[in-house]
Amino acid sequence: MDLQQMRYVVALAETRNFTRAAERCSVVQSSLSHRIAGLERELGVKLFARSSRRVELTSAGAAFLAGARDCLAAADRAAADAAAAAGVVRGRLAVGVIVTTAAVDVPELLQRYRALHPDVRVLLRAGGSDELAAAIRDGELDVAFLGLPEGSRPSGVETLVLDHDEHVLVVPAGHRLAGASRVTLKQVADETFVDFVTGTPARAQSDQAFTAAGLARDVAYEAGVAELITRLIARGLGIALLPSAFIGPLAADDPALSLVPVADGPRRIEYLAWSRFNPSPAARALLTVLGVKAPSTRGNLSGPPK
Template identity: 55%
Template structure:
């Protein structure tokens, strides 16, 4: 069994088509088909059911695929580690982030990193903070940028605090509160809110603040995307509390300070056991320490 054969199997499984798989692997279809057939003979069973209309995995192929992907990942990690030992950074970098990251200019950081390490392939995944932490733990992504309430900490991962921020109220320009310079949570409690889904870290910071003040509120719209939250607010469907450092990226909103606003902390987190060379290089480019030291001891959390 050869790595190239495994790559061909994974490509066919992901495209459900031998022609597209061959194009992805930059080989002629006959060569790809020959290598997969050869592998099937060596294994003693078929990995794919082929017909004139479709290609699909057999039960054996379905069982084979996860380990095949792990094999390719392990080979790529081994190559990246060997290259790093002689001063070359290559391989993949998978970065997760919440949409409202403001402490780091992610596009600019990625551009700088790519200019310095052009052989690294970069992928981005946008999600909720708690989901991103779990993906880092599971090694599905290498590092993640997230935001948590001031009462929470990332668990099961190594983390570096990037910055702290307070939430501000955002309303449509013609909203009755638009002329106010500052409001309190009690003043906002009677408003209709647009917010992130319940039981997410981004929602928790606001829920906790209202609960601590003995207040309730009506969250009429739950949205997973902060940009779409802003679109609903602009159209007068409700108001929202958003990080003050993120709001300037939005257009059409009126911002109001909240005197007793909840706060949040932005972190970058990475797996405490495995960190590929590309992730280490990316963190170093942001001047984030990943080892022990006085400053790391102060802000570096792994609880």
């Protein structure tokens, strides 16, 4: 058994298609099929159930897949550590980003990072703050840019506060409140709202503000993408509370939207988060680009994981 066979198994498990798996691994399909079949003979078990139309993991294959992924991750990390010891940063950098990230221009950051470390391959993943923090704890992400309600803080990861922000009311240009100098939550509680999906940190910021004010509201539309929220607002389907640093530049170029300050609106904190334990060379290099003092040895930064 070798690492290449494990890579083929992982690729086939994820694509469920021999052709796509071979393309991902940059080999001919017959070679990939032959190597996987050889591995199955060596192990004495079938890793995949095959038909003319379907490829699925067997129970033995599912058990093998978890260990194979761990082995590949360890091998990749060993190669990256060896290169880093020689002064070269290689490997993969997995970065999580919330859809309303505003404290850091992520494309500009990655442009500077690539100029310094062109051998690193970057994976970007969008999601909610809780989901991305959990992915860091599970080793699926190296770093992430998060946004949480004021008073909340990511757990089990190292963090750096990037910015404090407050929400503004986003209304259609023809709305009765467009152009108002300031409003309160009570003044808008009877309006129809557009917001993020229930249970996400992005939604919690507004929910907590209305709860603290003793108010209820009607959220008629939920969306996971900020762009869709603003398009619904522009059509007159509702109003929303969104972080000012994020929505300000977008609304400046959109005459269909108007922004109104909110006296008692939600406030959020944007964080940079990274692994407590043993950041990879690629992750440490990104932290350095961001001006964060990154650890140079294995271990955590501030005591045992919580």
